[in-house]
Amino acid sequence: MNSRREREKLLQRQEILAVALTLFSEKGYHNVSMQEVAGKAEFAIGTLYKFFQNKEDLYRVLVLEECEKFYDAFDRALEEPGDEIEKLRKYVRTKGEIFRSNISFIRLYLAESRGANFAIKRDLSDEVRKRYFAFLERLASVFDSGIKNKRFKEISGAFKLAVALDSIVNSFLLLWLDAPELNPYPEDPDAILDIFFKGLIDP
Amino acid sequence: MNSRREREKLLQRQEILAVALTLFSEKGYHNVSMQEVAGKAEFAIGTLYKFFQNKEDLYRVLVLEECEKFYDAFDRALEEPGDEIEKLRKYVRTKGEIFRSNISFIRLYLAESRGANFAIKRDLSDEVRKRYFAFLERLASVFDSGIKNKRFKEISGAFKLAVALDSIVNSFLLLWLDAPELNPYPEDPDAILDIFFKGLIDP
Amino acid sequence: MNSRREREKLLQRQEILAVALTLFSEKGYHNVSMQEVAGKAEFAIGTLYKFFQNKEDLYRVLVLEECEKFYDAFDRALEEPGDEIEKLRKYVRTKGEIFRSNISFIRLYLAESRGANFAIKRDLSDEVRKRYFAFLERLASVFDSGIKNKRFKEISGAFKLAVALDSIVNSFLLLWLDAPELNPYPEDPDAILDIFFKGLIDP
Amino acid sequence: MNSRREREKLLQRQEILAVALTLFSEKGYHNVSMQEVAGKAEFAIGTLYKFFQNKEDLYRVLVLEECEKFYDAFDRALEEPGDEIEKLRKYVRTKGEIFRSNISFIRLYLAESRGANFAIKRDLSDEVRKRYFAFLERLASVFDSGIKNKRFKEISGAFKLAVALDSIVNSFLLLWLDAPELNPYPEDPDAILDIFFKGLIDP
DNA sequence: GATGAATGAGGTTTCATTCAT
DNA sequence: AATGAATGAAACCTCATTCAT
DSSP states (O other): OOHHHHHHHHHHHHHHHHHHHHHHHHHOGGGOOHHHHHHHHTOOHHHHHHHSSSHHHHHHHHHHHHHHHHHHHHHHHHHSSSOHHHHHHHHHHHHHHHHHHOHHHHHHHHHHHTTOOOSSOHHHHHHHHHHHHHHHHHHHHHHHHHHHTTSBOOOSOHHHHHHHHHHHHHHHHHHHHHOGGGOOGGGSTHHHHHHHHTTTBOO | OOHHHHHHHHHHHHHHHHHHHHHHHHHOGGGOOHHHHHHHHTOOHHHHHHHSSSHHHHHHHHHHHHHHHHHHHHHHHHHSSSOHHHHHHHHHHHHHHHHHHOHHHHHHHHHHHHTOOOSSOHHHHHHHHHHHHHHHHHHHHHHHHHHHTTSBOOOSOHHHHHHHHHHHHHHHHHHHHHOGGGOOGGGSTHHHHHHHHTTTBOO | OOHHHHHHHHHHHHHHHHHHHHHHHHHOGGGOOHHHHHHHHTOOHHHHHHHSSSHHHHHHHHHHHHHHHHHHHHHHHHHSSSOHHHHHHHHHHHHHHHHHHOHHHHHHHHHHHHTOOOSSOHHHHHHHHHHHHHHHHHHHHHHHHHHHTTSBOOOSOHHHHHHHHHHHHHHHHHHHHHOGGGOOGGGSTHHHHHHHHTTTBOO | OOHHHHHHHHHHHHHHHHHHHHHHHHHOGGGOOHHHHHHHHTOOHHHHHHHSSSHHHHHHHHHHHHHHHHHHHHHHHHHSSSOHHHHHHHHHHHHHHHHHHOHHHHHHHHHHHHTOOOSSOHHHHHHHHHHHHHHHHHHHHHHHHHHHTTSBOOOSOHHHHHHHHHHHHHHHHHHHHHOGGGOOGGGSTHHHHHHHHTTTBOO
């Protein structure tokens, strides 16, 4: 059985991805050379190319795999038992936790999902955005359900509510990232929900 | 008097900046060469370097000047006469209009103001972000005033309300940019305010 | 007038091509680096790329321009006044002279026209071969004319006679190149015609 | 006795050489990697280096062994019983057959025997050319004998006749390879002799 | 003052070869 | 003995910047 070999290879791959994540996050795609990644990961240049077809591929895999982890966690949060409010709170809490423990990826993620990144062929942004929209739909369905259950007020489109919630959460997390003194939020993730839902909940 | 000379130079500078804006917005900083900018602006390479110290300087000036325009317009919107609600509505409408007439700059703006851009030394983002926070403070003061006037409910911090409003507006504008079919918002910029302020306004 | 500039550029181009010809002929396409060409031509690497899109383009231009010179000279030889025999002798003499004064290009030429070169996309070989066949047709028409005039015996196809003559000339020139002691031919280019045409000429 | 071992090894060597021949012929020395040869031969890279010192050695052995086969067959053709004309016809027929059944090697052979190949150190071409000249001498001796026997006209040097015959045969075979529609020769290899010997044979 | 030809550092990528397993 | 992962030198090419004209 060659499973040890394979486990080793997987570990090396993870190592490269971890180093690449750190570097890309710190300096941006174009300001990181393959030499640098190889050096910091303590591999020869050629070894990187055994794992990834080229620099772009390395970046793409990195972003896609990381995003997948994020969205899977978000999806799971929404699937937990509880009423709509509880689901949403769970999502916000999960997002907060993930942000806090993946700070180095956040900027890359935002770059890709907000479309401010031209580093890479449009394809990647498209893929990421597709996944993002799929999640938004899921989030919207929670609002939808809440509205149907009369738990929420009858408010415009559920999708837009999802967009609004998500953007607020993002910006508060970013605020915490950029100016922690202005936003102690992550220590109390629910506060934001209160702000947003004042008035959303049907009295 | 050499004022005609000076006027001409200013026009040339504007021309270069306009071309650079288009190209950087379309392809991103690293995928645009100075050759390309010079060519499209119909100047010699050397001439660009008479106006801007280097590529980074060109980008920096471009972003800063454009942002300044944005924030000046936002500031003016908040200064118009009217109660807090009217000021906020005016701001949202102004932002919508500016976005719609500066589509090519939006992504650069978002990238720089939200820190998802690594194109340039941290300095630039810092400068832009400082200006952004200054505006947020101004926006927060409107909320503050509304709360004090009892026009708004007594809700947490005004700054956070500013952040929340701004992020919602941004994300709806982005949504309109990315998926116009999902968000006809720009045709009715006030709708979003209704969503956001349901519950904010003291009944 | 910028004709001096242009003359200079042309000279530089010629210089690069001359150096490239020497190097490619000596070592072969794959064993010559652009660094080497640049160095020997005393230009910076970047300058080479101002004149030629890439290494392959440099090679292609080199081969095509040189071949064109050859075939033009051959064509002219066949167009000179005189009977068929004289035309053919003139061609053989011309080819001998050109070979002797372009030794460094001969091997490249043979590589391309004989199809033993994989250095470059099939395109180039095709282009060269097309030109070669066009010349063969012209050569064949001389044989044709000689046969019709009853100056030559009624012998199979004129095209094949052209092929035969050309290949004999080539191999004698190569022989002289490789083993001059075995073939003093170039000093007496007509000897070969005698060999080939013994029996061709109608008595 | 380890003869089974040895037989196996020999087979493996043959297998590698066969794959290498195919690949080098199709794409050229520089466009084939050792990885590719190993892969297609279904050996590990390391195993190739057990059989051949390095890439160049593999190529050298390949060319030399293959050429040896060619020239052995040519030599044998000339040694068959019969008068000079029959020997020469036999040689031409043999060469045609060998070419037709070794198409993939032809270009490599021509490249190496005529010096249009720079893939490899001069040494190889020299070795091959030596063998080629040796064969030419043998061919020349047939002409010599024909001249002495008064079967052929008294024509200049026999060596040159050998060169001429060989080059004509080569170019007709190449013509058939490149433009079969222009040369149905291989189906009737003797036709070319008729062309060449019109006038050579003493009436 | 304006030009744009020239520069060359530095980026990405390939692939022959080695050597621990 | 066979393997193939790892290596890293060296190739091609781009582009920000300079400076002689």
